[in-house]
Each structure stands twice: as C-alpha cells, then as structure tokens.
Amino acid sequence: MGVQQNKIAVHDLEVGMFVSDLDRPWHQTPFPIQGFYIRSQSDVRALVSHCKWVMVDVAENRDSTKPGNETGRSFRRSSSNRGNGREELQLPPLSIREPVSYQAVTPLKKELKSSRRLLDDAEVALARMFASVQTGQLPDLRPAADIARKMVASVARQPNALLWLSRTRQYDDFVYRHALNTAVWALVCGRQLGLNESLLSHLGVGCLLSQVGKTALPKDLLAREHQLNPEEFAVYRSYVVKGVEMLEHTGLSRAVMNVVQGHRERHNGSGFPLGLRGDRIALLAKVAGIAEFFESMTAPREGQSPMTPAKAVALLYDMRNIEFQEDLVEGFIQAIGVYPTGSLVELSDGQRGIVVSHSPERRLWPKVMVMQGRDRQPLKIARIIDLAKHNESRPASEALTVRDCLPHGTEGLDPSHHDVTGAESRWSLNNLISR
8 A cells, every 4th residue: 555645625625634735835824844634623724724725645555546435545643543542632722811922123143142141151050059959958049030031031032042052052961951941942932922021931940940850860860861661760750749849948939830840741641740631731831841842852962863853843743732732832833943943954955054043934944054065065154045035036946945954963064163144244153152
C-alpha cells in the first residue's frame, strides 16, 4: 500500500483526513505547519474560510482506484493513534482577561546589549539562590524578581533579543540554562497571548525557580535526564515536590508557586506530581509547561543530539489537546515561529545560516543571517535575507524558502563570528555582546 494525493473541495473534507497541500501558499494561512490532520469541524471551517480546495493524502490499494471507497479512503488518525494511545481532552477556547497587544519598539541590535548583561546577571542570581536553598537557608528572592521584571521589559520591547542570546550563548550550568531558557520561551509565549506585565513577571519568576528542586537530586541522574529507567524516573520527578517544599515559606505569590508546582502537569492528566488535567492546571503553569517541554527537546546536552526546533514544533502541534491545550500550542507556535530565532537552517538554494527573527504573518519565511554560500564555504561577512521581502514580488517557482532545519552545532555555522544585523553594520556579534 502506497500514498497518493487527491484534490478535494474543502466542503467535502471530513474529520480524520490529512491535508498535505493547499490552493494557496501556507504562509498566507493561520495553519502553523505544512500538513496536518483535521481533528474537528472547526478545522474544516478554518480551511473553508481560506481555501476552495486542498490536497489530501490517501492510501493506494491495488484492488481499487477509487479514492472515495473504504479501501482507498483518506488517512484517518484517531485521537488514540495520534497521541500513541493517550487520551485527548478538548476545552473551550482560552479567554485572556483584558489582553495586551505588544509592539516591538527597540531594534534587535540595541536590545542585544542590555539582554546580554541581563542573562549574565540572571545566571549569577540563580547560582546564589540555588546554593541557598540547597543548604536549607531561606533565599533572598528579590534578585529573581528583579531579573524577571527586566526580562519581561526586554521581551515586551523586542522578543527576539533574549531568544537569540538564549539559543546562542554558553552557560556554566545546565540547570541554570534550563531555567533561564524556559523563562524566555514562556515570556515570549505569554507576550503573544496578551498577558499583562504583572502576569508575565509572575510567570518569569516561576520559571526561574521551577528547577530549584533539582539541586536535591544526584548530578549523575540529571545528566541522564532523558535516559532514566522507571526507578530513576520516580526519583527524578520528585524534584517538583522538593522545589515546592524549599520555597513554601519564602513568601512567594500563589501565582509563582502555581508555576513551580504545576509546570510538569499535562493537559490530559498524564503529568506530575498531582496528575492534574484541563482547567485544574493554572494558566501560567500551562504556559511554563509548554516552554519547559520545548526547551527540553531542543537544548543541547553533552553526549546527546537535541531535536531541531522545527521538529519540536511539529511534535507540539501533534500533541494538541493531549499533553498541551490546543490554544496554547497554537499561541506558542505563533510566538516563536516554525523556525524559531536561533535555529540553524538550510535554504532551498543551498545557502546556510541562522534565523534572526520571524513574522507571525510569514511563519515559513523568517529573516535569516546567511553564513555559508551555496558551496558550503563560509562567508567573510554574513548577509541578512528577509525571505518574506525577498519572495514578495517573485512567483512561487522562484521563491527562496527554508529547505531544512539543521542540527545544533552544524559545522561552520557559528553566529558569534558574524554580524547579527547585516553587512552594513561595523559591529560583530562578539564586539556587540562584550561591550
């Protein structure tokens, strides 16, 4: 049995069909990835509002060539199959009270300077706080609150700066990096959802402190976080409860503690420590949870190959209403893009580089800093290509697109050797972040 594509009118679509192509460019639609299963009538309605026809994948059978019969039917993946047998849970759409609309008001180059110092200060503050709780002392949490406030302000002004640095800088300790990067992903997502700055600050503090319980776990266990047997995993998952116990008498707000306690809970009740599900999980904890999961999938670890951001995005999209609420998944993808800032990519003409930023309206056409030419030879001076602008007046057959998302550490793609804002600037990234 093979696979073929059939053209079908959108009004004839059914739940379970796999849509593999549209009658218009994907970047002109709200669908976050190319190719998806129709999970509900709302998906059909969304397609009806944007397309007249689509292509669906169907199974070929040598006994029949009719795509509409039972032996040649469109692929259907039941909710049990899509999540490897895990339960799917649907809730009413998220409702954010008085959502805030943020605008990027600071250029990336300018925001990078303050963001670089901010992450340095954050790592020092985390080291001191984690050391305090590890020895049983009540930590001074004012530095964490100050760091979170500055991170919120930075993300509100220009979300790509902290994303860029969190993806490209080196850290002294994996736990600190995980906490900091989780906070960055979460704040960028919260910004997209329209959370006000007060809520974003609670979210940021909660993410920074969410990993504090890991200071009570053996270091060798943390080093093998994704390779634990059942007994070791039972010990590992205790870090959440340990973290709550370490922080319960520090005077933190309920909102912050919800993040610390709930960031490993999952939408369908498969998480820990309490197995909460659906609306029983606090909103900020849900945002922190999806951010922490994404960071876990994409963060480089010694001796392990991380998932590329594009694959992690596709995985998240397939986990809608299973481990993560659908609205949050789509909001997260809208916030970070299909190819998040800091992703190494290869373009359709063979050039290679790193994603500098993206536009929610052009998720598949980010702005890329090209560091290697078509011949894979390094460029002395990197050049910025805004794929959306580059393709604006070109026919689809001549469009320059992202061919693939490359693994972390791909040889010859070190952004610190190049200009982050294009050849016109006389500042290299090394000079920029060290001033």
